[in-house]
Each structure stands twice: as structure tokens, then as C-alpha cells.
Amino acid sequence: GDDIDDLRPEDAADADDPGKEKAYQEEQYVEVQAADMTICCGPNALYSRKTFAKCWDVLVDISNPDKETKRLMELGIPFTLSEVSEAFFDAVTVALISHYLGVNALSAFVVTHLLVGLSET
Numbered sequence: 001g002d003d004i005d006d007l008r009p010e011d012a013a014d015a016d017d018p019g020k021e022k023a024y025q026e027e028q029y030v031e032v033q034a035a036d037m038t039i040c041c042g043p044n045a046l047y048s049r050k051t052f053a054k055c056w057d058v059l060v061d062i063s064n065p066d067k068e069t070k071r072l073m074e075l076g077i078p079f080t081l082s083e084v085s086e087a088f089f090d091a092v093t094v095a096l097i098s099h100y101l102g103v104n105a106l107s108a109f110v111v112t113h114l115l116v117g118l119s120e121t
Contacts, residue, residue: 038045045051065073090113098106 025061094109097109
């Protein structure tokens with residue numbers, strides 16, 4: 001019974017590390033009530049340097065990707081560009097068909113495109 005060795009947080013290798021406490025502290029932001037916010041004037045203005053600086057810091061924190069995020073972005077960017085260009089070319093096709101061939105041809109194209117698209121998935 002007394003042979004069992006219980007592990008406690010004090011037994012960890014970094015138990016005496018003075019920086020351990022600071023590693024888990026979150027940033028403290030001052031809560032501002034909506035009634036205190038103004039558009040362009042005052043210390044809590046939405047359009048102020050302090051607000052832009054805070055937003056910029058958050059944006060930089062978000063956009064600092066790790067290795068796996070970079071790999072996902074490298075994979076996702078070509079697919080996204082492909083889909084955007086396909087949507088653009090479809091819009092151009094619809095505009096050209098409607099302009100040169102008329103409404104009946106456009107209706108036939110849209111219905112055919114829709115049925116082919118539904119049958120692909």
C-alpha cells in the first residue's frame with residue numbers, strides 16, 4: 001500500500017521555475033462599456049491610434065502562423081484561387097451568352113450547368 005509513488009505538481013522538473021507563473025498569464029484588457037465608446041473623439045474612440053494599435057497587435061498575433069498553418073495555407077491558396085477564377089469565368093460566360101445568344105440560350109445553359117453540377121457530386 002505505501003509503496004505507491006504519487007506524482008504531485010511540485011515534483012515536476014520546472015516546479016521551481018520563476019517564469020512558469022508568467023507563462024500562463026493572459027493579457028489584461030480594460031473592459032470598456034459600449035456607452036463609453038465614441039466614434040472619433042475621446043480616450044475610448046473607435047477611430048483612435050490606441051484602437052488601431054491594439055487591432056494591429058491582435059492581427060499580427062493571429063497572422064503569425066506555425067509550420068502546420070503554413071502548410072495548410074500553401075495547400076489552400078491554389079484551391080481558393082482556382083475556385084475564384086472559375087466563378088469569374090462562369091460569370092463572364094453567362095454575360096457573353098446572354099448578350100450574344102439571348103435569354104433562351106442563357107436559360108438552357110444555366111439549367112444544363114446546374115444539372116451537370118448536381119450530377120458531379
